[in-house]
Amino acid sequence: MSAIPLVDLKAQFRVIGPEVMAQVGGVLESMCLNLGPNVARFEEEFAAYCGVSHGVGVGSGTDALALALRALGVGPGDEVVTAPLTFMGTVEAIALCGARPVFADVDPETCTLDPESLAAAIGPRTVAIVPVHLYGLPADMERVMAVARRHGLAVVEDACQAHGAEYRGRRAGSLGHVAAFSFYCSKNLGAYGDGGMVVTDDAALARRVRLLRSHGETRRYRHVLLGTTSRLDELQAAVLRVKLRHLDGWNAARCALAAEYMRRLAGLPGLSLPAEPAWARHVYHLFVVRHPWRDDLRRYLARRGIATGIHYPLPAHLQPACAHLGYGPGDFPVAERLARQVLSLPLFPELTSEQLERVAGAVRDWHRRRQRRGQPLPGVAAGA
Ligand SMILES: *Cc1c(COP(=O)(O)O)cnc(C)c1O
Numbered sequence: 001m002s003a004i005p006l007v008d009l010k011a012q013f014r015v016i017g018p019e020v021m022a023q024v025g026g027v028l029e030s031m032c033l034n035l036g037p038n039v040a041r042f043e044e045e046f047a048a049y050c051g052v053s054h055g056v057g058v059g060s061g062t063d064a065l066a067l068a069l070r071a072l073g074v075g076p077g078d079e080v081v082t083a084p085l086t087f088m089g090t091v092e093a094i095a096l097c098g099a100r101p102v103f104a105d106v107d108p109e110t111c112t113l114d115p116e117s118l119a120a121a122i123g124p125r126t127v128a129i130v131p132v133h134l135y136g137l138p139a140d141m142e143r144v145m146a147v148a149r150r151h152g153l154a155v156v157e158d159a160c161q162a163h164g165a166e167y168r169g170r171r172a173g174s175l176g177h178v179a180a181f182s183f184y185c186s187k188n189l190g191a192y193g194d195g196g197m198v199v200t201d202d203a204a205l206a207r208r209v210r211l212l213r214s215h216g217e218t219r220r221y222r223h224v225l226l227g228t229t230s231r232l233d234e235l236q237a238a239v240l241r242v243k244l245r246h247l248d249g250w251n252a253a254r255c256a257l258a259a260e261y262m263r264r265l266a267g268l269p270g271l272s273l274p275a276e277p278a279w280a281r282h283v284y285h286l287f288v289v290r291h292p293w294r295d296d297l298r299r300y301l302a303r304r305g306i307a308t309g310i311h312y313p314l315p316a317h318l319q320p321a322c323a324h325l326g327y328g329p330g331d332f333p334v335a336e337r338l339a340r341q342v343l344s345l346p347l348f349p350e351l352t353s354e355q356l357e358r359v360a361g362a363v364r365d366w367h368r369r370r371q372r373r374g375q376p377l378p379g380v381a382a383g384a
Contacts, residue, residue: 003305004346004355007186011350012250016242020192023238035214038237045244046181047199049164050173054206056198057232058213061160061182064196065093065130067230068178071198071208072154074099074127081121082130082158083113084315085335089182090132090158091316101325102126103317105332109275111135111288111342114334115143122147128154133162133172135274135311136188136254136285141167141175148176156180160196163189164251166281173199183232183240188254188285189247191236253349254284257356261287261345264360268367272341286311287347289363293370294343300366306359309344 013020027038039057047055058064074080076098082090084103094101104121107114113131129148131139141157148155155176159165162172163181173179183195198209208225211218216225232240262273272290276282288311291297298308315335317327329336345359 001305001358004307004351004359006307006309006344006346007348008350009185009190009348011348015350016246019242020239023242024235027234027238033234034231036234038234038241039232042232042237042241042244043197045241046197049171049244049247050179050199051171052174052179052199052201054200054203056206056209056213057237058196058198058209059230059232060089060194061158061180061184061187061196062089062093062096063213063228063230064160064180064182064198065090065156065158066096067209067212067228068156068180068198068200068205069093069097069099069128069130070212071205072128072156072178074154077125078127079123079125080128080130081118081126083132083134083335084317084332085111085312085338086132086134086158086316087160087312088316088319088321089160090130091319091322093180094130099127100125101316101322103315103327103332103335105334106134106338107140108334108338110137110140110277111275111338112137112139113144115140115147117332118144119147119150122151122153126151126153128156130156130158131176132158132160133165135288136161136165136283137275137277138162138165138167138172138175138280140277140279142279145176154178160184161187161285162283163187164247165283168279174201177202178205183236188251188283189240189243191243192239193233193236195232195236195240197232250349251283254347255282257347257349257351258282258284258287260353260356261347261360264357265289265363268364271363271367284347286344288342288344290338290341291343292341294341296370297363297366298343301359301362304358304362306362307346310339310342311344312342313339315339 157179
């Protein structure tokens with residue numbers, strides 16, 4: 001039996017290849033490679049998709065976060081609160097603009113920022129909050145925004161895993177003051193290289209990001225800000241314009257597959273399935289289950305040729321790179337427990353029902369074997 005990958009980008013390219021190649025060819029014919037018509041159009045199209053008025057294409061999701069923070073005026077001496085269960089880029093972006101990352105714990109069911117822990121993490125130096133819409137599920141933004149309003153803080157959504165996700169009927173990217181998206185190849189909307197975008201309704205903020213991404217230049221060799229080189233390029237923008245037209249269909253396919261996983265994996269002792277709060281539309285960037293014996297399950301699936309992932313095995317506050325921040329084990333018990341229990345199962349729009357059935361069947365077999373060997377599984381994963 002053939003192996004089942006976690007993500008398969010080749011399957012998608014087989015479908016959209018001709019469309020993409022035509023657009024890429026057009027860009028190369030024009031030799032307009034930077035800040036040309038494709039970037040301008042894609043910025044408009046993606047901002048409109050998110051339901052906001054401005055988009056600024058940048059070099060990556062990490063840069064999108066960092067440039068949004070810099071454009072807000074965040075810098076040395078400031079603190080920015082975020083979740084420790086995230087991709088390291090979230091934390092790097094805060095450090096890149098000279099501010100100090102401060103962590104707050106996550107909710108055990110949604111795996112996103114816990115509003116109460118967030119409120120407790122705010123101090124006199126706090127200037128901004130970066131909620132992460134982890135795995136494709138928006139954070140509880142109404143409560144995050146209430147905390148921000150109470151303390152007069154800016155909110156930068158880390159929407160890098162949440163293209164098309166919704167919170168109470170509004171799209172990710174339109175929920176805070178400004179939002180950052182990544183177009184890394186494996187994201188729900190991914191380029192064939194690196195890319196990112198800052199989206200916002202704040203025209204002045206968008207203008208500052210636009211300056212920062214390209215050396216603070218207002219016209220050739222006149223620099224009003226010290227910025228950087230972080231532009232989305234024309235080739236990637238051309239690819240992303242093709243892919244944006246497919247995004248809703250791909251997200252719908254992801255949701256249908258997730259629903260099928262939910263049906264087939266329901267009721268297994270010790271196995272927790274992704275939360276689907278009533279206020280959100282999850283877009284399943286990742287399908288993440290939790291189990292106290294995660295590593296054993298992962299090894300079993302690997303032997304059956306089923307690839308899995310762990311997002312993420314070590315929370316940010318315990319990473320060697322963050323040692324100087326002074327956190328230690330036990331500081332964020334929910335994030336630490338999730339890091340030991342989370343397991344990402346194969347999920348991408350082109351995953352077939354046969355493949356999904358094989359994955360779900362293997363997870364059920366593993367449970368049966370463990371029970372037969374007299375190894376009772378813990379009843380409730382949440383308490384384990
Ligand atoms: C991918 C990702 C980023 C960073 O994006 P890059 O484009 O790789 O820099 C930041 N935050 C989260 C949650 C991500 O998943």
